Amino acid sequence: MTENPFFTASTLAYELPPFAEIRPAHYLPAFERGMAEQLAEIAAITADPAPATVENTLVALECSGALLRRVRGVFDNHSSADTTPEVDRIDAEISPRLAAHRDAIHLDAALFARVEELHSRRAELDLDPESLRLLERRYTAFVRAGARLGAEQQARLRGINAELATAASEFRQNVSADSQARALVLDSAEQLAGLSPDAIAAAAENGRALGREGTYVLSLKNFSNQTELASLTDRSVRERLLTASLGRAAGTNGPLAIRMSALRAERARLLGYDTHAAYVVADETAGTVEAVDALLARLVPPAVANARREAAELAKVAAADGVEEIAAHDWAYYSEQVRQSSYQVDAAALRPYFELERVLRDGVFFAANLAYGVSFTERPDLVGYHPDVRVFEVFDADGSALGLFLGDFHARASKRGGAWMDELVTQSELLGQRPVVYNNLNIAKPAPGEPALLSWDEVRTLFHEFGHALHGLFSDVRFPYFAGTAVPRDFVEFPSQVNEMWMVWPEVLANYARHHATGEPLPAELVGRIEAAESFGQGFRTVEYLAAALLDWAWHTLPEGQEVADAEEFEAAALAKAGLAVAAVPPRYRTTYFGHIFAGGYSAGYYAYIWSEVLDADTVEWFKDGGRSVRESGEVFRRELLARGDSRDALDPARGGVGRPPPPPPRGARRGLLSRAPRPGGGGRAAGPAWIRVERRPGLSGLRARRRPECPGGRAGAGSGRGRPGRRSAARPRPGPRTAAP
Numbered sequence: 001m002t003e004n005p006f007f008t009a010s011t012l013a014y015e016l017p018p019f020a021e022i023r024p025a026h027y028l029p030a031f032e033r034g035m036a037e038q039l040a041e042i043a044a045i046t047a048d049p050a051p052a053t054v055e056n057t058l059v060a061l062e063c064s065g066a067l068l069r070r071v072r073g074v075f076d077n078h079s080s081a082d083t084t085p086e087v088d089r090i091d092a093e094i095s096p097r098l099a100a101h102r103d104a105i106h107l108d109a110a111l112f113a114r115v116e117e118l119h120s121r122r123a124e125l126d127l128d129p130e131s132l133r134l135l136e137r138r139y140t141a142f143v144r145a146g147a148r149l150g151a152e153q154q155a156r157l158r159g160i161n162a163e164l165a166t167a168a169s170e171f172r173q174n175v176s177a178d179s180q181a182r183a184l185v186l187d188s189a190e191q192l193a194g195l196s197p198d199a200i201a202a203a204a205e206n207g208r209a210l211g212r213e214g215t216y217v218l219s220l221k222n223f224s225n226q227t228e229l230a231s232l233t234d235r236s237v238r239e240r241l242l243t244a245s246l247g248r249a250a251g252t253n254g255p256l257a258i259r260m261s262a263l264r265a266e267r268a269r270l271l272g273y274d275t276h277a278a279y280v281v282a283d284e285t286a287g288t289v290e291a292v293d294a295l296l297a298r299l300v301p302p303a304v305a306n307a308r309r310e311a312a313e314l315a316k317v318a319a320a321d322g323v324e325e326i327a328a329h330d331w332a333y334y335s336e337q338v339r340q341s342s343y344q345v346d347a348a349a350l351r352p353y354f355e356l357e358r359v360l361r362d363g364v365f366f367a368a369n370l371a372y373g374v375s376f377t378e379r380p381d382l383v384g385y386h387p388d389v390r391v392f393e394v395f396d397a398d399g400s401a402l403g404l405f406l407g408d409f410h411a412r413a414s415k416r417g418g419a420w421m422d423e424l425v426t427q428s429e430l431l432g433q434r435p436v437v438y439n440n441l442n443i444a445k446p447a448p449g450e451p452a453l454l455s456w457d458e459v460r461t462l463f464h465e466f467g468h469a470l471h472g473l474f475s476d477v478r479f480p481y482f483a484g485t486a487v488p489r490d491f492v493e494f495p496s497q498v499n500e501m502w503m504v505w506p507e508v509l510a511n512y513a514r515h516h517a518t519g520e521p522l523p524a525e526l527v528g529r530i531e532a533a534e535s536f537g538q539g540f541r542t543v544e545y546l547a548a549a550l551l552d553w554a555w556h557t558l559p560e561g562q563e564v565a566d567a568e569e570f571e572a573a574a575l576a577k578a579g580l581a582v583a584a585v586p587p588r589y590r591t592t593y594f595g596h597i598f599a600g601g602y603s604a605g606y607y608a609y610i611w612s613e614v615l616d617a618d619t620v621e622w623f624k625d626g627g628r629s630v631r632e633s634g635e636v637f638r639r640e641l642l643a644r645g646d647s648r649d650a651l652d653p654a655r656g657g658v659g660r661p662p663p664p665p666p667r668g669a670r671r672g673l674l675s676r677a678p679r680p681g682g683g684g685r686a687a688g689p690a691w692i693r694v695e696r697r698p699g700l701s702g703l704r705a706r707r708r709p710e711c712p713g714g715r716a717g718a719g720s721g722r723g724r725p726g727r728r729s730a731a732r733p734r735p736g737p738r739t740a741a742p
């Protein structure tokens with residue numbers, strides 16, 4: 001084997017990992033050396049005879065672990081976006097060892113003693129705001145990880161964390177294997193009636209790829225309600241497809257979910273919390289279990305009522321087909337019929353207006369240019385981790401280089417489902433690093449030479465994930481600990497959901513929504529109908545989302561010692577209790593394939609999507625009606641929110657540093673649920689969303705000039721925020737993404 005490419009910092013532009021040289025065999029040696037190096041660096045911190053200072057302790061900690069961060073960034077993505085059995089085996093082996101490594105740092109008594117001592121003197125240290133926040137947040141992270149527990153409790157904690165890490169890896173691999181095993185195999189093209197010719201050809205190609213020439217294979221998407229259900233005319237095929245989807249990993253992951261929730265409850269008790277949910281939300285903007293309970297409880301009745309109204313509409317159309325009762329596998333199909341008959345919106349007829357390349361360049365990039373002045377240049381000379389990956393260099397309004405954006409848009413068998421954003425290199429002034437971020441989507445790959453035509457939902461996903469990408473790209477912090485999307489889980493969806501607004505922003509829409517063959521713009525009158533048709537489906541969408549959020553909540557509000565005998569029964573009882581047992585609307589994820597919460601970072605955090613919408617609904621109005629140009633608003637939004645990462649409390653300006661965020665305003669406007677009420681505290685439209693502090697300073701700039709890296713001993717430029725032992729690792733149990741689509 002040649003020299004391990006992880007052992008030294010990349011010499012490529014922006015420290016892009018040298019993908020052309022990286023082999024799976026490099027991972028384990030790099031992980032092992034990376035962990036050993038970081039432990040040695042920490043031993044040097046604790047052996048320093050000088051009194052603890054922020055520089056010799058916390059900044060040194062920020063500088064540590066460079067090699068580990070390099071390998072983790074690449075490996076996390078590889079295991080999600082292009083995995084192999086070999087990579088899966090490495091994942092299973094390394095997951096518990098990384099958990100043990102994080103514990104070795106957090107439970108290092110000498111290290112914590114220095115942090116604690118500094119924390120106790122923080123008022124007299126005269127620190128700049130970001131350094132003070134680093135001290136406070138690091139201290140909190142140590143305490144939350146168990147630094148103050150006794151030796152016996154710490155030993156138990158290490159055992160729990162290792163077992164949870166192994167279980168999460170197993171859970172994920174079970175979902176992936178069973179999703180493939182349960183792909184629906186059909187013998188004739190007639191059974192696929194209703195699908196587009198492209199989709200039928202793709203299913204045939206799927207069959208060939210699986211060695212089943214002559215069959216048609218529908219592979220399963222992440223979530224319950226498979227996209228083909230909207231078009232398949234054969235009711236029995238729809239039923240088979242949904243049954244396959246809903247039953248995924250039922251045998252293996254039910255017991256795993258029970259075990260994992262019990263371990264999390266035990267860990268929460270050790271750390272002084274009643275439940276895992278209480279432990280999680282204590283460090284989120286929601287703050288308390290009650291706040292989340294209240295939001296969910298308030299949304300359920302109108303959402304269910306809305307879904308029932310939609311069901312009545314569907315029943316009218318379905319009666320013509322002799323369908324007496326709308327079943328779960330009928331819902332999407334008849335929704336599509338209603339959209340066509342009542343709103344004259346035909347989803348298939350829209351696709352030609354949403355060609356991937358055009359949506360990306362003339363929509364997503366165009367909007368970023370409009371609001372923030374940034375521009376994009378493709379860099380085919382830079383090699384991605386897969387031939388499908390596109391690399392773009394991002395330039396600021398003044399022409400200076402900002403970072404790299406990697407787009408990996410297409411589905412493939414080796415990629416897990418869903419859509420997500422993450423980083424390969426994290427921005428940090430301390431380390432002298434600029435961001436390298438990527439988006440992963442699962443858009444069906446067209447036949448060679450054919451355009452990739454997107455659905456309305458896929459267009460939204462593209463804008464959404466790019467909102468996360470901008471959060472990473474615009475990061476302008478000193479410490480990697482705070483960079484980009486390292487914000488509370490229930491805040492991280494805020495920028496991405498805000499970015500969705502550009503999708504229908506008139507100037508943007510007119511620029512990208514053009515027929516791929518004729519160039520003809522999407523008829524303006526159609527746009528209004530699409531939006532009306534969209535709001536028709538909100539009852540279903542909100543109920544399926546809330547059902548998943550409540551399942552997450554039910555699993556993680558279990559107190560320690562409360563036995564669960566059977567996952568399926570537990571699930572049914574939880575939904576019934578919450579008033580969400582709507583037979584025709586299954587949860588967006590059932591327990592046994594709910595990777596967000598059992599194999600990702602969203603345990604007791606799936607509520608975050610709707611929580612973030614509470615914030616983002618106001619922001620759209622703020623952009624529209626703030627009395628500023630779009631470019632001026634974009635600059636404020638970037639400077640005050642996107643650039644700050646977690647270097648400032650997410651809701652700090654709103655609450656003046658005390659108390660909790662204001663009670664969520666009824667936000668159902670976008671989901672067509674509730675009428676809009678004035679925001680608490682008045683505010684008026686010029687005041688803008690609660691988080692924002694509009695500084696009326698002249699000019700548009702105000703971002704800090706970049707300084708030289710400051711880490712000692714030539715380590716500068718060799719690290720990133722990725723593998724830090726603190727908040728991010730905890731908030732990002734491997735191998736899930738930092739941010740994922742709901």
Ligand SMILES: [Zn+2]
Binds near residue numbers: 465468496739741
């Ligand atoms: Zn997201």
